Amino acid sequence: MFNRIVVVVLDSVGIGALPDAGDYGDSTNVNTLVNIARSQSGLFLPVMESLGLGAIEPIQGVNRVVKPRASFGKMAELSKAKDTTSGHWEIAGCPVFSPFPVYPHGFPEDVIERFINYTGCGGVLGNKPASGTAIIEELGGLHMETGKPIVYTSADSVFQIAAHEEIVPLERLYQFCQIARDSVCIHQHAVGRIIARPFIGKPGSFKRTANRHDFSLEPVCPTILDSLQQAGYEVTGIGKIGDIFAQKGLTISLPSKSNDDGMKTVINLVSQKGQAGLIFANLVDFDSVYGHRNDVRGYAKALERFDGQLAILLSQLQEDDLLIITADHGCDPTDDGTDHTREYVPLLVYSKTADVGKNLGVRHTFADIAATVADNFSLSPLQYGKSFLHDL
Template identity: 30%
Template sequence: MRRAVIVVIDGFGIGATPDAGPADLGMNTLAHVADAVDLRLPVLASLGLGRLVPDAVEPVQEPRAAYGRLTPVHIGADTYMGHQELMGGGLSRVEFRLMEELGDDVAAALRSAGHTVEPLVVGQSMLLVDGAVVVHDNIEARARLNVNVTASLDDIDFDALTEIGLIVRRAINVSRVIVVGSRGYDVDSIRSHIVHRGDGHIGVDTPSLGVYNEHYQVRHLGLDLPIERQLPMRVKDQGGDVVLLGKAADVVRCEGATLENIVPTDGVFDAAVRHLDGLSRGLIVANVQESDLAGHEQDAARYARVLATVDARLQELLDRLGPDDLLVITADHGNDPTSGSSRHTREYVPVLVLGQQLRPVDLGIRSSLADVGATVAELLGTEPLDSGTSFAREILCSSM
């Protein structure tokens, strides 16, 4: 096979995993969106999504795609870790620490670079940099996974904010440093939106602060993982083109890839269609971020609208699939918009795989998100990845 498209619906869970903690028991992003809103997803239903969550989507007798559940291996529920897992692993270097443990290293690195650093609140772990930028624990994912660098773009431009984020990134080994900026608030507003999650986990409630408006900008700064053994670089090494769209342009690394960091869902699909029309051989990874934002905002109606847009736009990709192409639809973690919290939820995620050479079989419950990368690597004929078990032989038509 020559071309693969992987669509990652960010925060699209389909039920709590057996190892989910007490806060995530009973979570089911898709089912709870369907409970709250009249949800109609005819394209995803035709591919087999209803076989996975029949209470949310009407199951069809003969799905067009292979369908199954993926179990996250990475700790908690995280976009960066989830994408690394989907692309083939390399998670062993990640450290799990809070700002109360990291603060001295972060402050020293920032001061060495000429910045002023002081506590945002005396006695707490959050740092105020140059009187405008707050470095704090991310509270939207599991504790110890990520650190946020948050500011108002009324006080600092995004490029300067990102430079501060890069200094923080080089100083610590948590999975992600997330640089977040928007307009319409100030440092006092940030102070008034501090949330204590317990056990030293303290951060800023960015959805309630109002960052997810039309001025929202974000950079996801990941660790320097062995990308040469992940799917995108494997495709590049065999001469294919790689296109990373949406949040994937931030959280997935590939030297020489085409990057378009787009937030609006229609914009992501516009780019995916455009690049697929011009791609002769290679890989497109497109992340739909607005579903995750709706989960953070606890807005089931917005989540349903995003899914409806995804469903409508998927048909354009399906219409463009040739005999040597495959389409994968999956997710990185859950983000139940009815959970009562802005945090990600630990859930199974769906996997739907379609191609003219592929059979629509039940894939069951897979043991890792990395099975997606391993399968696509085998179907595209690349070298093996760091992790994952391919199900290519389960879905390939017997005549191939």
């Protein structure tokens, strides 16, 4: 039994189209990792290479090592979705089979009217699917003149509210989001996430800040976080984890401002002999800063930077720690669109006590991670997932 299990989610780092990708509007050629590597004439990821990343799928610049240090494989998504909420919930043992509502033509008039009436904001701008940076450039100046918040969505199930921090103070923006969560986006309009998108600057030079905050639905079924918490184990969420699970099942929630900040927190925690339980971290920059903005080069550099930080993390792990590296969906920045892509996700599982990694194959659901955690801590199994603990 491992004392702690550390799960690091590389947000959007997919590794190949799922067979049903076309049902979600995606090409069969989407492959976040492989396409980034090809477009950059290779990726320099020596640490993940040593763990067995190149054994999952051929990736330009990443060799397939004969004796990987970690067990390796990839996982298919069982949920009927390709977003952050469903991906993380499924990792925690709660797949989503009823897709969250999406609004390809903007929100219905009655939803917007309720939002205006409940918040007293005086009206909204936008109300359409859009790139977050593009809609701020388009409507940011008018927002500053009128004080009206910018409401927009995407291909994901999100109700996003953008506002300039000097026009709508953060506390007020968060209040708008909480009202939308509790009183507006409910019943058939219960989107997966309400997202506060604050920004600063002047027309022509607006910049989103790190004060984003997600207001998610509570998971629709019990998760491994609940099981661990009820059994008295420590459950630490880092980054967006607290938002994604609406703080449910967590004993400690530590927000982060960036990939670097998140990795610094993870490294600090694992360097200490901590209580038994789970450390669950999300590194969001891959998705929000690079994937959705089609910034292929930036994405590549972020992957290589993470690889360097991973070397430090591995050196700080305790002998009785188990590290799991995975993702929640894809967001191929080489694709024509700017939305998530329906992909397999990589699976790398490392401990200092393992001599050589095993091939874990293609897993049928992300929930295999939750099943493995439950198996490790001798908890009752959840409905979904198959443990790979004894395959390590």
